[in-house]
Amino acid sequence: MSFGYTVLGFGSGAVATVAPYNIEYLAIAGGGAGGGGYAVGGGGGGGYVTASGFQISGTLTVTIGGGGSANSAGASGDSGANSTFSSITATGGGGGGGSDGGDIDGKNGGCGGGCGRSGSSAGSGSQGGNGGTGAEQESDDSDAGGGGGGATGNGSNGTSSTSGGGGNGGAGTASSITGSSVTRAGGGGGGARHGSMTRSSGGAGGGGAGSLENGSTVAGTTNLGGGGGGGGNNTVGGAGGSGVIVFKIPDANYSGTHSGSPTVDTSSVADYTLLIFNGSGTYTA
Numbered sequence: 001m002s003f004g005y006t007v008l009g010f011g012s013g014a015v016a017t018v019a020p021y022n023i024e025y026l027a028i029a030g031g032g033a034g035g036g037g038y039a040v041g042g043g044g045g046g047g048y049v050t051a052s053g054f055q056i057s058g059t060l061t062v063t064i065g066g067g068g069s070a071n072s073a074g075a076s077g078d079s080g081a082n083s084t085f086s087s088i089t090a091t092g093g094g095g096g097g098g099s100d101g102g103d104i105d106g107k108n109g110g111c112g113g114g115c116g117r118s119g120s121s122a123g124s125g126s127q128g129g130n131g132g133t134g135a136e137q138e139s140d141d142s143d144a145g146g147g148g149g150g151a152t153g154n155g156s157n158g159t160s161s162t163s164g165g166g167g168n169g170g171a172g173t174a175s176s177i178t179g180s181s182v183t184r185a186g187g188g189g190g191g192a193r194h195g196s197m198t199r200s201s202g203g204a205g206g207g208g209a210g211s212l213e214n215g216s217t218v219a220g221t222t223n224l225g226g227g228g229g230g231g232g233n234n235t236v237g238g239a240g241g242s243g244v245i246v247f248k249i250p251d252a253n254y255s256g257t258h259s260g261s262p263t264v265d266t267s268s269v270a271d272y273t274l275l276i277f278n279g280s281g282t283y284t285a
Contacts, residue, residue, distance in 0.1 A: 046225025047110020172205020
C-alpha cells in the first residue's frame with residue numbers, strides 16, 4: 001500500500017500531498033447456490049468481513065461477487081464469487097451438496113454449504129458458520145439436506161422422519177455501518193424429499209428457504225450475500241445472492257471521485273459519507 005499520492009498545483013507550481021486516512025468498511029461476498037435433487041443442502045452465505053481504522057490511499061478497485069448459480073436437479077450448487085478491494089477479500093459462500101445417485105458433500109466457502117442427504121461432510125466456513133449435515137431414512141425415504149452456514153451461525157442438520165425436514169440456514173450478522181441495523185449473509189435452508197415433511201427456513205440475512213417435493217426453492221437475496229435454498233425431490237436449488245461493499249468515510253476526507261455508480265449517502269450517519277457498492281467500481285482517496 002502506498003503512503004499517499006501527489007497532485008500537481010497550478011499557478012504557483014506547488015505540489016499538494018494527499019495523506020492516507022482511515023475508513024470503516026463492510027465486505028460481503030456472493031452467497032452459494034443450493035443443491036438440486038432429492039433432498040439436498042442449502043447454499044452458504046457469502047463471507048463477511050468488516051473493520052474500522054483501515055488506512056487507504058490512492059485508487060481502490062472494488063469487485064462485487066455474484067451469487068452462485070443453481071444447477072440441474074441432482075447437481076451441487078455453485079459457490080458464490082469473492083468480493084474484494086485492496087488487500088481485503090470476502091470469500092464466496094459454499095454451494096450446497098447435491099444428490100446424483102450418491103450423496104454429495106457441501107462445499108467450503110466464506111460460509112459453508114449444507115450437505116446432501118447422507119454425504120459424509122458439510123462445507124466449512126472460513127468467514128462464517130459451517131453447513132449442516134443431511135439425513136437419510138431408507139424405510140420411508142424421508143431424506144433431508146443440511147442448511148447452509150451463515151455469517152453468525154452454523155446451518156442446522158436435516159432430520160429424517162415423516163415430520164422432519166431440511167436443516168434451517170444459519171443466521172447472518174447484523175451491522176449498523178449504514179446508520180440502521182441490517183442483517184446480511186444468511187445461509188440457505190436444506191431441501192426435504194417429500195411434500196409432507198417440514199419446509200426449512202433460510203437464515204436471517206437473505207438466506208433462501210429450502211424446497212419440498214416438486215416445490216419451489218428460494219434464491220438468496222441480492223446484495224445481502226444470502227445462500228440459496230436446497231432442492232427437494234425433482235427440484236433445482238435456489239441461486240445465491242450477490243454481495244456488497246460499504247465504505248464509511250469521514251466527510252473531511254471524502255474526495256467525491258469514484259466510478260461504477262455506487263450509492264452515495266451523505267445523510268444517514270452524521271459526519272460521514274457512505275459509499276455503497278452493489279456493483280464493481282473504484283474509489284480514489
